[in-house]
Amino acid sequence: MTTLYIAGATAITMNQERRVIDDAVLVVTDDRITAVGTATEIEIPPGAEIIDAHGMIALPGLIDSHAHAGHGLTRNLGAGDVAAWFDVCEAFYTRASTADFWRAEARLSAMERLKAGITTCTMLLGGGSDHYRTETTEAGDLHCAATREFGLRTNLAVGPNQPPFPKKYRSLDLSQDIDVSFEQQLETCRALIESHNDLLDKGTGICLIMPVYQPDEYAQNPDEIRSMCNDVMALRDEFGVLFTQDGHRNGSIALAETLGLCGPDSYFSHSVDLTSEDMEAALRTNTAIVHNPSAIMSIYGRCPVPELLEMGVNVALGSDAAAPDRGYDMFRHMAQCLHYHRRHFRDPAVLMPKQVIEMCTINAAKVLGLETELGSLEVGKKADIVLLDRQKAHLFPPMMPLTTVAQFANAADVDTVIVNGKICMRNRSILVDEAEVLASAAAELDKALRRTGLLHLLVE
Template sequence: MRNLVIGGGIVVTMDSDRRIIDGGTVHVRDGRIAAIVGPNEEISATENAEIIDASGMLVLPGLIDAHAHAGHALVKTLGSDDGKAWFDACRQIYTLGSDEEFWRADAALFALERIKAGVTTGISMLGGGDSISRTDHPGVADAHFNAVRQAGTRAMLAVGANRPPFPWRFRDWDHDRGERDVSFEQQLEICRQVATSWHGAENGRLSVAITYPVSRLGEPLPNGVTADLVTEHARQVRALSKELGLRFTQDGHREGSIAYAHDTQDLLGEDAFLSHCTNLAEADIAALRESGASVVHNPSAVASINGRCPVPELIDQGVTVAIGSDAPAPDRSGDMIRHMQQAMHYHRRHFRDDQILPPGKALEMVTIDAARAIGLETDIGSLEPGKKADIVLLDLRKPHLVPANMPLHRAIYFANGADIDTTIVDGDILMRGRAVTSLDEGSVLDAADAAIAKALERTGLTTLLETRSGFWGQSRYT
């Protein structure tokens, strides 16, 4: 952790007064913000401090990606926009074709993307969709966390159990190299081991959450599986989160499922954050208000094509709403500026109203609101004395960000992740002048290419790299 003095920029504090200080200086001592002063204010010098000239830049809290998936950084575009083929590929690769090197390479690649886009905190579910949790062996989570530890970003990994029926079958390429059947009880025990090993590691920079799949109302259950069994499993997983003091998250809520999770399964609470949340009923919104659970909106996800998260309505009801990337696959990115812009246009188009979701609110949803949703608002999400020094500098001296007026509006509407100049986590500089210092970019990219190539060969899915019929010359795929 370094002592830093970041001066000369436009400091966007995101504090309770939403102060913007032109020519402000941020003083960082021992990984935390010591003071923020204006251009005409003085503070005692920070000893042995590194000086960062932020002239021509916005100084922002590190951006937060409140929902994503481990594994997805390596499976971008597989199936050429065939959603079913892509989901099937994820299931095969994640359960039978991936080794610990796959999960390490994925975590390093996504961490690198996040650093370069100014995303200092990311939440990732350990697996694909809402149904595949790689909690068959603790080595998978170890590989993920070891990569993130080296990258230097702040991360929360959500681990949990799969849907019944059990056992689930996984292939272990790192130990006995054979296939093994894994029970619900075994997955629960692995979750406990992962939490014991990693929650609070690296001075709190790494943490663990607990997850369980959403009950899909209206869909038939597999043979031998009852709603009572699903609820019993869900309650056991939720009990583990409460026992260990971990956040609880679920992926893929839609009409009726939030009310069911609250009223029937007793899963929600102020420590819960729920992703997607599309086509909600009034009972779902009432359950959110009553329980205090937060929502993570993923405007660039396929779920937001198939349904709509009622973000403005939820905000008006007092529900905390954050934004997530939903990870880079199959067709998006880890650039949270892109997702802010997508969210604004998405809901304005829905209401035919360009006054919906002001840019300041969108920025709150990837900073202080996101920090509140994941339970870290006392440490991150704003630039305030005492908080951890997660800070990014956005270069405003770009053609698409000039003329030099209304700088915050310009950044939110026109910037992209490539405009981030400097990324700092816990006072450590992970990138400066677009050069990443914590990772060797070339090595990360090479390892990612090798890991997905091996997984595709193991599963026989190399045909998913081919371009589908209809890619050219017509209005939709054949």
Template sequence: MEDILVTGATILTLDADRRVIPDGAMAVSGGRIVAVGPREEVEASHPVARIVDGRGKVLMPGLIDVHAHAGHGLIKSMGMTDGDAWERICGEVYTTGSTPGFWYAEARLASLERLRFGVTCGVSLLGGGDTVMRTDDPAYGDAHCRGVAEIGTRSVVAVGPTRAPHPWTYATITEDGGREVYPVDFDRQMRTCRALIDTWHGGADGRIRMALVYPVLRDEHERTMAPADYEEAIRQVGLVRALSREAKLLFTQDGHWRGSVRRAHALGLLGPDALLSHAIDLDADEIAMCAETGTRIAHNPSAVASIKGRCPAIELMEAGAVVALGSDATAPDRSSDMFRHMQQAMHYHRRHYRDASVLPVGKTLEMATIDAATALGMEAEIGSLEPGKRADAILVDMRRAHLAPANMPVHRLVAFANGNDVDTVMVDGEILLQGGRPTRVDPVAIVLEAEREAELMIARIGAEAALDIPAGWGRVRL
């Protein structure tokens, strides 16, 4: 890896002192930050081969997205006005309607989107809907991880079994376009998870890590599932959680709400290596449980869940819990642009309290950088610009009409910037985006490949009608 000096930028360090350096420089060597400080001091002590001009730009840690879904990038907007229809499409695609080619193309597209928006690290569940994972065979997860690795961003790929009862029906798409259908039980899904962990966790460059997921168990499941099936689900989640602890992996769950945190606590699932997504309408005792156990929260302010209920992110943080921002991307109406989600978070909670002083810009930025790194257990490596940490950083072009004038850089960045303002992205000191253009890959080829795979998938499951969603011209309700 080449030595790099980024010079002349306004630097938002997000270090312990939250330093903002007006005319700063950052030196990188061996993929790690070796110096951050005033430009003249760093330039004098760190002559390097490659200079990156940061004048007129803000240099900051790469953004971190703590909750998103692999696969969604080729389904976005389909059936978006009907949540049940959306989940049915996800369930079909992620069990019987997708090929490794689908997962590879979607991974490249989603990772390219993250890269373009300055998201250097993100969590991606290998599926979605009601936590339907494509874990019948390692080929699908392998294809996803290969796609991410080609783009070069950092990723935490969450895999796990579907909710009991089993077996679930999965299918392989044959060469002639037919389907070979087969039952998949819990043990087979766990074998798939272990194979993906063995192959990808840590890897050669450490940019891909694995996590484990099991669907949330809510009150409704105890009421509606057969008693034996519910007991089996409890057994299964215990096994998944035990493996996460044994392998020292992040454990995450998607869709906590209205009593499910209390249930997770009773099942022994909480802890500082647990990341609970959405967490809407929590009771006071559940907020206390998260804080007392060190459990992390992925708050997705732009998600449908945040319309149906409210994540008490402010109350959680005031209680001492770590809360980080997620996009819940890409679908059905949201992208991976973390600037958008920071702005949404501020307005979401300010409207709740009817108080414009709630969730100031500095705390909001922390939730997408250093707090997010903490939520993933990676705060010693990423999330701030400090000597010794990995050089995951972005340059945001501030010489744009909506970001001018050049004062109050933190406020200007958080309140007004968007992902397309990102000029340069580096991960481990490798420049992956420069001048807004990827350095490793051809973005047009990635988009065209994704379009082809999306068309094949739509035809395969007969979902053409899901594209015919009324725009709602002249109407205030659909």
């Protein structure tokens, strides 16, 4: 049995009362929180390791509800040319990536998330425009291995591409072109579920994904799209996994309801320019929405977060990953969320710091169906804890911790990260060789750019 006694922090518990405790004490026994209170209430257990957290803010481990594997090595590419960046994603993810590429990217992204205090993340195995690396299990296996190496939790979203099939891919050893079928991708998803679906203890969960369809797209190919939806939902129901989608907008949620894709086990990202029918469908089916305020889609349209929250729809926050123009800094995304909607309504009282913290803690845990296990600092929950160093000019004076976290903090302020009761980072030092992770990522990006003839995209 291992015991941690964390003392002196200001604890933002995110419990049902949203209690904030000054000079707090947290006790961790093995993988669980076993006490939350103050030093006058909680004695030091015999043999406990004492962590002096004076001058820090304690938070539940942050949860990023929507990101993309692969994007760690496409950051900046295109220099603002969105079409060029999407072309990079397609080229890398389907034709120019190797096992070493996916391993290096997974480790780079895991390191960035760890150093930003993100203990749990939903990560799509590809993307850019529904290019998922699910012709075999290899890329998914590598991503799960990186998650375990860094001690984090990843809910890996895997699924099929858009029709028509077959899709043209290049094998990961680059030896041959291959035709990838819908059935092949679905069988890969099954195999990944059977191998890796244990988010709470192993740290690797698997959920399913499939492309979003607009009503006009569906009208052109209704029979095949409905058949694919039925097959994906059958697999979801067989294993009881979650279902997510990337890029809902303007009528697509209402259509998704008719296709049987909505429900309490579903969460949909972006969700911009929603119709009233979309919003009502989300509420009626208890489908969660993931808002990505720093993403390109939030430039092209707006997710109606305050309105959805007012209706009673659960809304979580997502980074949308590290590319092309953002990163895994959830503090940045919290602040962006506040300013984004306040600017829309021209009202500085729209949304409050507590609400955006909820969106990447307890609300996000509800998205995963794990609100009794994650998302708050409470007795009995998994010990996923972040300590934020507030002994910095931009976080002073030491007051109003909710505002401090949501509007002034950044990823570099994260000092200590505990996941499942294990210290994964202390004093910003981790157990993995950071220089080796960075060098591998740089080398694999260079190789992929040379394979695709896209080195010119490095020009600003």
